[in-house]
Amino acid sequence: MPDGLFTFFAALTLGAALLLVLSRNAVTSAMGMILALVGIAADFFLLDAYFLGVLQVLVYAGAVMVLFLFIIMLLDTDDAVGAYPWKTAALGLATFFLLGAGVLWLFHWSGAVSAAPAGATPPEFSANPAEFTTAAKSFGRLLYTKYLLPLEIAGFLLLVALVGVVSLSKDAPEGQA
Amino acid sequence: MSPDFSSLVHWILFLPLGAALFIALFLRRAGAVAAWLSTGVAFALAALALRLLTVGVGDTTWHVELAKLGDISLGFGYLIDANARLMLFVVSFVAAWIHLFSVGYMRDDDARGRFFGGLSIFMFSILGIVVADNLLMTFVFWELVGFSSYMLIAHYFDKDYAAEASKKAFIVNRVGDLGFILGIAFCLAHFGTLNFAELGALKPAAGWPWVLGALLMCGFIGKSAQFPLHVWLTDAMAGPTPVSALIHAATMVAAGVYFMARIAFLLTPDLLQLIAVSGAGMAALAGLCALAQTDIKKSLAYSTLAHLGIMGCAIGLGRPDLAVLHMAMHAFFKATLFLGAGSVIHGCHHEQDMLKMGGLARKMPVTTAAFVAATLSNCAVPFLAGWYSKDAILEAAHASNLYLFTLLGLAAVATCLYSARMVRLVFFGPANSEAADHAHESPWTMTAPLVVLGLGFSVAAGFAADALIPAAALARVAEPLRAMTFHATSAATIVGLVALALGALAFRYYGRAAGVDSLRVDLPRFYGVLEFRWMDTVYGWYVDRVQRRLSEFLAFLDLLLINGVAVRWLGAGVPAVLGYLTGRTLHRGQTRLYALSLVVGTLLLAWYFLAR
Amino acid sequence: MEHTTLAHHLLLAGLLFALGLTGVLVRRNLLVVYMCLELMLAATTLAMVAFSRFAHKMDGAVFVFFVITVAAAEVAVGLALIVALYRRRGTIQSDALNLLRD
Numbered sequence: 001m002p003d004g005l006f007t008f009f010a011a012l013t014l015g016a017a018l019l020l021v022l023s024r025n026a027v028t029s030a031m032g033m034i035l036a037l038v039g040i041a042a043d044f045f046l047l048d049a050y051f052l053g054v055l056q057v058l059v060y061a062g063a064v065m066v067l068f069l070f071i072i073m074l075l076d077t078d079d080a081v082g083a084y085p086w087k088t089a090a091l092g093l094a095t096f097f098l099l100g101a102g103v104l105w106l107f108h109w110s111g112a113v114s115a116a117p118a119g120a121t122p123p124e125f126s127a128n129p130a131e132f133t134t135a136a137k138s139f140g141r142l143l144y145t146k147y148l149l150p151l152e153i154a155g156f157l158l159l160v161a162l163v164g165v166v167s168l169s170k171d172a173p174e175g176q177a
Numbered sequence: 178m179s180p181d182f183s184s185l186v187h188w189i190l191f192l193p194l195g196a197a198l199f200i201a202l203f204l205r206r207a208g209a210v211a212a213w214l215s216t217g218v219a220f221a222l223a224a225l226a227l228r229l230l231t232v233g234v235g236d237t238t239w240h241v242e243l244a245k246l247g248d249i250s251l252g253f254g255y256l257i258d259a260n261a262r263l264m265l266f267v268v269s270f271v272a273a274w275i276h277l278f279s280v281g282y283m284r285d286d287d288a289r290g291r292f293f294g295g296l297s298i299f300m301f302s303i304l305g306i307v308v309a310d311n312l313l314m315t316f317v318f319w320e321l322v323g324f325s326s327y328m329l330i331a332h333y334f335d336k337d338y339a340a341e342a343s344k345k346a347f348i349v350n351r352v353g354d355l356g357f358i359l360g361i362a363f364c365l366a367h368f369g370t371l372n373f374a375e376l377g378a379l380k381p382a383a384g385w386p387w388v389l390g391a392l393l394m395c396g397f398i399g400k401s402a403q404f405p406l407h408v409w410l411t412d413a414m415a416g417p418t419p420v421s422a423l424i425h426a427a428t429m430v431a432a433g434v435y436f437m438a439r440i441a442f443l444l445t446p447d448l449l450q451l452i453a454v455s456g457a458g459m460a461a462l463a464g465l466c467a468l469a470q471t472d473i474k475k476s477l478a479y480s481t482l483a484h485l486g487i488m489g490c491a492i493g494l495g496r497p498d499l500a501v502l503h504m505a506m507h508a509f510f511k512a513t514l515f516l517g518a519g520s521v522i523h524g525c526h527h528e529q530d531m532l533k534m535g536g537l538a539r540k541m542p543v544t545t546a547a548f549v550a551a552t553l554s555n556c557a558v559p560f561l562a563g564w565y566s567k568d569a570i571l572e573a574a575h576a577s578n579l580y581l582f583t584l585l586g587l588a589a590v591a592t593c594l595y596s597a598r599m600v601r602l603v604f605f606g607p608a609n610s611e612a613a614d615h616a617h618e619s620p621w622t623m624t625a626p627l628v629v630l631g632l633g634f635s636v637a638a639g640f641a642a643d644a645l646i647p648a649a650a651l652a653r654v655a656e657p658l659r660a661m662t663f664h665a666t667s668a669a670t671i672v673g674l675v676a677l678a679l680g681a682l683a684f685r686y687y688g689r690a691a692g693v694d695s696l697r698v699d700l701p702r703f704y705g706v707l708e709f710r711w712m713d714t715v716y717g718w719y720v721d722r723v724q725r726r727l728s729e730f731l732a733f734l735d736l737l738l739i740n741g742v743a744v745r746w747l748g749a750g751v752p753a754v755l756g757y758l759t760g761r762t763l764h765r766g767q768t769r770l771y772a773l774s775l776v777v778g779t780l781l782l783a784w785y786f787l788a789r
Numbered sequence: 790m791e792h793t794t795l796a797h798h799l800l801l802a803g804l805l806f807a808l809g810l811t812g813v814l815v816r817r818n819l820l821v822v823y824m825c826l827e828l829m830l831a832a833t834t835l836a837m838v839a840f841s842r843f844a845h846k847m848d849g850a851v852f853v854f855f856v857i858t859v860a861a862a863e864v865a866v867g868l869a870l871i872v873a874l875y876r877r878r879g880t881i882q883s884d885a886l887n888l889l890r891d
Contacts, residue, residue: 103803
């Protein structure tokens with residue numbers, strides 16, 4: 001049996017995700033999304049990935065979701081009134097149950113996943129850069145050595161995204177609005 | 178190391194940057210204030226450089242690590258050795274007088290703020306190269322020099338030729354810099370350090386790989402306008418004349434020579450041979466080409482090319498000390514020549530054609546005196562500044578290789594010929610145009626630099642070096658300077674004297690007819706060969722015929738393979754086939770169907786890879 | 790922590806992924822669809838951290854760092870696209886965006 005904290009946060013996360021998927025109101029969906037992200041961040045903490053947990057809350061639940069809320073308020077569009085076509089509903093249910101069953105089989109019944117416990121609490125910092133450690137500086141160490149090129153590319157990607165957003169959010173050309 | 182050494186260098190390096198930023202931010206409209214601010218900073222720099230030269234004589238270093246990536250350390254630091262001291266003095270001193278000259282020369286320009294800001298950023302860049310203690314820092318400032326020269330050459334950017342000349346200078350320099358940065362990468366990969374001192378301490382068992390020197394040399398070839406990347410230098414005359422003086426005399430082209438002297442220990446004998454031959458060859462050719470230019474600044478530009486060839490040859494002969502000495506002497510007299518040309522152009526209301534000048538000796542006496550003094554120095558008249566370095570290089574060439582000596586001798590003769598022609602056409606004879614007739618002497622801001630640099634340093638920097646130049650700056654070159662004595666029987670002296678005699682004959686020859694070029698009349702075909710821009714034509718042919726065809730071919734491949742086959746064909750073909758098989762089109766305009774097929778496809782792929 | 794195994798975390802991640810995908814497939818409001826997409830992404834990061842923790846390797850965690858970076862950039866661009874779409878078409882209901890059908 002998993003421990004209580006994990007059970008609690010897993011249930012919270014799944015419930016919030018359900019709210020996100022099922023709610024008619026986009027703002028409620030966004031609230032569900034925020035809750036789900038906080039739940040995932042809590043799971044990060046349970047996995048001793050404190051830095052990532054904080055990052056998740058700051059970047060995702062904070063910045064990104066605020067952006068979403070802004071856009072939702074700006075566009076102010078709920079789902080169209082009226083029932084879902086039964087085809088769509090059936091498709092959704094079928095997808096969820098098929099995929100859920102696949103996940104359960106793959107990770108639980110198939111026995112492919114090792115049931116070994118996580119082992120001792122990881123150290124805060126270690127001389128071996130590849131070892132799982134909790135301090136933020138162990139991220140920095142890898143980012144500036146082994147993952148330097150991906151880091152540069154990610155920075156460049158952010159720049160490109162910035163430029164893209166600026167050019168996208170300019171007014172539409174005349175006659176095409 | 179004295180305690181205030183690094184802070185002094187900080188001041189020298191960052192003062193011009195501060196001035197440039199201040200001008201760029203606040204003084205773009207206030208040209209007069211910007212001019213005097215920039216000039217004041219330049220003189221303050223010269224004073225600080227003098228102070229630094231009195232602080233100590235030994236090599237001093239200062240270094241701070243900026244980033245450490247694995248085993249690679251990237252840093253910012255100073256290495257002040259004997260070469261750096263001399264260069265520091267020459268750059269800051271000559272540049273200060275050029276700044277003062279610019280105050281007068283650019284008085285009527287609307288964009289003075291931009292111009293003086295550019296001069297200050299140029300000072301920052303070049304001083305960065307001088308004090309840099311590692312290859313990467315050198316490269317960064319190297320590129321800054323490229324940028325600021327681009328900005329200064331394109332000062333009259335609304336003129337097509339200026340815009341194109343600056344573009345040309347920038348692009349040609351990039352070709353050389355590609356080699357430079359590859360060399361840096363190579364050095365890092367093989368030796369793990371970019372620091373000059375650490376590299377110098379390394380003694381690889383198998384000797385230095387020739388590739389490293391060759392790659393780094395590419396940067397020198399571009400920046401110092403060595404063959405075959407010399408084409409930008411003559412076009413760079415499109416900038417204002419003080420810029421030409423700054424670029425050609427004191428700083429930009431000297432940066433390459435200085436850099437080569439700094440990494441001289443990396444160069445293998447084969448490379449040295451190559452530099453020597455190409456340098457000597459360019460010296461002779463460029464000297465002759467100067468005979469076929471009517472624009473006074475272009476003629477001087479070819480003269481600079483010739484002297485750069487001589488410096489390159491000195492490096493190739495394994496005498497970087499002589500190259501640095503010649504660079505310093507050349508800085509004094511060539512700055513004077515360009516400033517004199519600027520004064521003439523200013524006096525003649527922006528007339529640059531030498532055939533339309535003449536008779537200026539009476540109207541502009543100070544300019545004439547300085548110009549003639551610098552010209553004599555340029556021709557290496559014994560005991561003037563130019564003689565001390567140029568004849569020393571000739572001697573060195575004579576001692577090592579007769580072919581090189583012949584080429585350099587030819588260069589010396591050509592120097593005397595074009596110098597005589599220039600002085601004769603510009604300052605003597607009758608005035609050949611309205612503008613020359615109404616010429617007037619320039620204001621004191623322009624004549625003062627001419628007097629100091631021309632009548633002072635161009636003449637006396639050799640025999641009175643101890644009085645004019647701080648001892649610390651002379652440390653590296655003191656020995657060849659003292660060793661120069663007049664031997665009437667040495668080969669170099671004989672060649673030099675013959676060249677001077679020929680120059681005197683040329684002076685008479687060009688005096689025969691006014692308003693025309695005597696050589697062009699007598700030997701039109703020879704003149705045409707000299708005037709023709711061979712390398713430009715070759716590059717034009719290469720870019721137009723080879724490179725453009727290649728790029729058109731690649732564009733065609735892109736259109737055919739990527740656009741046609743990979744994108745259009747797959748994008749249109751696959752749905753068409755599937756649609757035909759399933760009896761209806763896949764495009765139903767429903768986002769969720771696209772998403773669903775994406776998921777199914779992903780799952781199939783995952784299953785395939787997991788089950789394999 | 791003693792009793793939670795890798796499978797538990799993976800199950801949670803897998804179920805979140807399935808929920809997100811269901812949302813992507815059935816929802817019509819593009820904004821909600823986009824949030825569901827982000828949920829799928831977050832679910833994969835959860836799996837990655839779990840693997841990283843249980844294998845005692847740092848690399849997975851560092852990769853999550855990159856995923857979060859990319860996701861932030863992606864959200865910015867995606868939302869800008871949605872806004873541009875709304876400006877041009879006046880709607881962000883996926884059912885109404887079916888020009889490709891013709």
